[in-house]
Amino acid sequence: MSFGSLPYDIAHLLGGAVLLMSFVLLYQRRLEAVIGAFAVQGALLAAAAFWQGFAQGAPHLYVTALLAFGAKALLIPLALRIALRRLGLHRTVETALGVGPSLLAAIALVGLSVLVVLPATAGQAQALTRENLALALSVVLLGMLMMIARRNAISQLIGLLSLENGLILAAIGVQGMPLVVELSTAALVLMLALVAGIFVFLLRDRLATLDTGDLARQRGEGEAP
Amino acid sequence: MMPLPWLVVFLPWLGAVALALAPPRGRLPALVNLGVAGGFCALALGLLGAEHGVQGWTRTDAVNLPLVALSGLIGLASAAFSAATLDCERFDGLRARAYHAAFQIFLGAQALALLSDNLGVMWVAIEIATLSSVLMVAVHGTPSAIEAAWKFFVLCGVGIALALFGTILLYLAAQPLVGQGDPGLSWGALRAVAAHCDPGILSLAFVFLLVGYGTKAGLVPLHAWLPDAEAEGPLPMSAVLSGLLLNAALLAVLRAKAVVGLHPGALAPGPLLVGFGLASLLLAAFALWRRRDARRLFAWSSIEHVGLSAIAFGLGAPFAGMLHLMGHSLVKSAVFFGVGAAAQIKGSQKIAEIGGLAASHPALGWGLALGIAGLAGLPPFALFVSEFLLVAQAAARQPWLILPLGLGLLVGATALIRVLQALCLGEPTPDRPVPGGFALPGGLLWATLPLWSLLALAVLLGFALPPGLAALLSDAAVLLE
Numbered sequence: 263m264s265f266g267s268l269p270y271d272i273a274h275l276l277g278g279a280v281l282l283m284s285f286v287l288l289y290q291r292r293l294e295a296v297i298g299a300f301a302v303q304g305a306l307l308a309a310a311a312f313w314q315g316f317a318q319g320a321p322h323l324y325v326t327a328l329l330a331f332g333a334k335a336l337l338i339p340l341a342l343r344i345a346l347r348r349l350g351l352h353r354t355v356e357t358a359l360g361v362g363p364s365l366l367a368a369i370a371l372v373g374l375s376v377l378v379v380l381p382a383t384a385g386q387a388q389a390l391t392r393e394n395l396a397l398a399l400s401v402v403l404l405g406m407l408m409m410i411a412r413r414n415a416i417s418q419l420i421g422l423l424s425l426e427n428g429l430i431l432a433a434i435g436v437q438g439m440p441l442v443v444e445l446s447t448a449a450l451v452l453m454l455a456l457v458a459g460i461f462v463f464l465l466r467d468r469l470a471t472l473d474t475g476d477l478a479r480q481r482g483e484g485e486a487p
Numbered sequence: 488m489m490p491l492p493w494l495v496v497f498l499p500w501l502g503a504v505a506l507a508l509a510p511p512r513g514r515l516p517a518l519v520n521l522g523v524a525g526g527f528c529a530l531a532l533g534l535l536g537a538e539h540g541v542q543g544w545t546r547t548d549a550v551n552l553p554l555v556a557l558s559g560l561i562g563l564a565s566a567a568f569s570a571a572t573l574d575c576e577r578f579d580g581l582r583a584r585a586y587h588a589a590f591q592i593f594l595g596a597q598a599l600a601l602l603s604d605n606l607g608v609m610w611v612a613i614e615i616a617t618l619s620s621v622l623m624v625a626v627h628g629t630p631s632a633i634e635a636a637w638k639f640f641v642l643c644g645v646g647i648a649l650a651l652f653g654t655i656l657l658y659l660a661a662q663p664l665v666g667q668g669d670p671g672l673s674w675g676a677l678r679a680v681a682a683h684c685d686p687g688i689l690s691l692a693f694v695f696l697l698v699g700y701g702t703k704a705g706l707v708p709l710h711a712w713l714p715d716a717e718a719e720g721p722l723p724m725s726a727v728l729s730g731l732l733l734n735a736a737l738l739a740v741l742r743a744k745a746v747v748g749l750h751p752g753a754l755a756p757g758p759l760l761v762g763f764g765l766a767s768l769l770l771a772a773f774a775l776w777r778r779r780d781a782r783r784l785f786a787w788s789s790i791e792h793v794g795l796s797a798i799a800f801g802l803g804a805p806f807a808g809m810l811h812l813m814g815h816s817l818v819k820s821a822v823f824f825g826v827g828a829a830a831q832i833k834g835s836q837k838i839a840e841i842g843g844l845a846a847s848h849p850a851l852g853w854g855l856a857l858g859i860a861g862l863a864g865l866p867p868f869a870l871f872v873s874e875f876l877l878v879a880q881a882a883a884r885q886p887w888l889i890l891p892l893g894l895g896l897l898v899g900a901t902a903l904i905r906v907l908q909a910l911c912l913g914e915p916t917p918d919r920p921v922p923g924g925f926a927l928p929g930g931l932l933w934a935t936l937p938l939w940s941l942l943a944l945a946v947l948l949g950f951a952l953p954p955g956l957a958a959l960l961s962d963a964a965v966l967l968e
Contacts, residue, residue, distance in 0.1 A: 402649075402652060422641065426648060
């Protein structure tokens with residue numbers, strides 16, 4: 263099958279939009295806004311999966327799209343919002359690295375992933391696959407950056423979830439990727455979120471704060487006797 | 488009839504369902520747990536005699552069968568130890584249920600990770616094993632347990648995510664040759680076409696797989712979660728985490744290495760593994776000197792030994808590597824049982840508060856002393872043989888490696904001997920037993936029996952290797968070369 267110009271452009275546009283939302287995630291200062299941006303990223307990812315399913319003639323990608331939409335655009339953001347409201351947390355984002363430096367680092371990471379992926383895949387694969395892969399790797403790296411640059415447990419969790427968005431973006435872009443991987447990823451992200459949710463609640467119980475910086479005190483080695 | 492390898496995976500998972508649903512009444516859950524682990528062990532050992540081949544998503548070959556049999560033995564020993572010390576953990580009903588179910592899910596998942604032929608299935612299995620072990624680490628719910636579990640969860644979550652990216656890349660490399668669908672992720676199919684794949688993508692894939700699964704295997708500098716996780720959680724958890732999870736993760740790296748290494752134009756995986764291994768060995772050997780918590784100390788020693796195995800595999804001495812992996816699992820699990828029992832008797836897991844075990848509790852103290860000596864690389868355990876083989880291979884292939892390798896081995900061994908003296912010899916420290924500990928009839932015997940049996944197996948592995956197993960390990964060495 264060949265890619266005409268329209269399917270290519272739309273897939274590219276959607277992939278780019280997912281990456282754009284990773285940048286949006288990085289400059290939010292309120293947790294509600296972070297959660298909102300994550301929901302939009304989930305919806306865009308679902309749209310990208312849907313479009314790839316259509317363009318590749320691979321109907322199982324519709325399932326991936328549906329799962330991504332249900333879990334990442336609706337369920338997880340809703341659960342996080344409820345958690346935020348119930349717990350009455352302070353809602354600003356605590357940063358370990360300021361917004362400006364984070365964005366600069368993000369741009370550097372996108373450059374890095376383009377420089378790594380495009381030459382490595384030059385011998386083979388269609389342009390769409392290669393560029394999609396570069397976009398996906400950027401989303402993965404930006405997710406990691408968010409986990410490093412934010413101190414709040416919910417922000418870190420969203421960083422991890424957005425990192426997984428990047429993985430799914432990579433998986434749907436590669437033609438004929440076996441179904442196993444997509445389904446399992448989608449199911450497991452939900453499990454990850456569930457387990458993490460349990461942790462967040464436990465953290466709340468024990469420590470009355472979600473700032474993971476405070477956790478460093480709990481390390482087992484303790485003070486010298 | 489379901490193929491035997493599938494049965495090995497599904498039996499513990501069925502057991503997990505039963506344990507999660509059954510009402511926790513008295514000792515029943517611990518005994519059911521032991522029974523299921525016994526069945527798992529019998530199946531895993533039975534698999535040793537099975538034909539090698541592929542059954543759907545699983546494969547049985549010389550590389551994974553010894554490791555599966557090993558996981559059966561360690562699973563059974565851990566379940567026995569768990570039954571003996573369950574009362575020390577003071578679980579309420581829900582926690583006991585969660586703990587037992589997570590233990591069985593873990594056993595099944597790590598067996599699936601070892602047995603899978605499909606790299607996607609392997610990834611899912613390692614993910615499930617991680618989630619269940621996170622649950623086990625956190626099950627006590629104390630602040631330090633939560634911190635350890637959170638760190639474990641976040642770092643391994645990132646690691647696993649990177650491994651999936653590597654898996655996708657590996658498929659992308661093979662896709663033009665193997666076509667679409669399941670075969671594209673089959674290890675056998677990947678090996679068959681690896682020499683004709685695009686070297687750039689293969690190299691990229693290996694880097695992601697190494698960093699991703701290397702995080703799970705505890706290779707420096709991705710090891711930060713391991714000491715915290717192993718110092719918390721119920722006692723038997725440390726044994727299965729060190730003895731089984733690290734092996735499954737390292738095997739995933741080795742499978743990737745065996746694919747990527749077939750292409751002469753791709754990044755050479757060996758030197759990368761040697762580099763990570765040396766970093767792990769040296770950092771851990773020096774870190775061993777500064778530990779005050781016994782369980783943390785032995786977690787660091789796991790990092791050291793995984794590093795040694797990685798060096799062996801990277802150097803192209805897979806026989807020594809396999810022997811080292813298996814020997815480490817046996818001896819380390821035994822040592823964790825000993826440390827766990829000692830911590831219950833002395834009421835603390837600080838090294839300074841455990842002392843003179845050999846005088847006060849000879850069976851436990853001498854067992855622990857022998858185990859620690861085994862970890863330090865002293866005969867008559869398998870680790871002595873494998874370290875000897877490793878040094879000999881290093882001398883033959885890369886003589887410069889002798890210096891850092893010898894330094895790491897020596898520093899690590901002396902640190903362990905010092906700890907041996909502190910824990911087992913000298914004046915006994917006062918006992919402050921945890922209330923309700925060792926309530927089974929026979930008491931401490933049930934906690935020391937698994938320790939001694941694993942030590943005996945480690946001696947067998949080192950100096951009386953059954954010819955069948957030796958042949959299997961030699962075949963494995965060929966497959967991993």
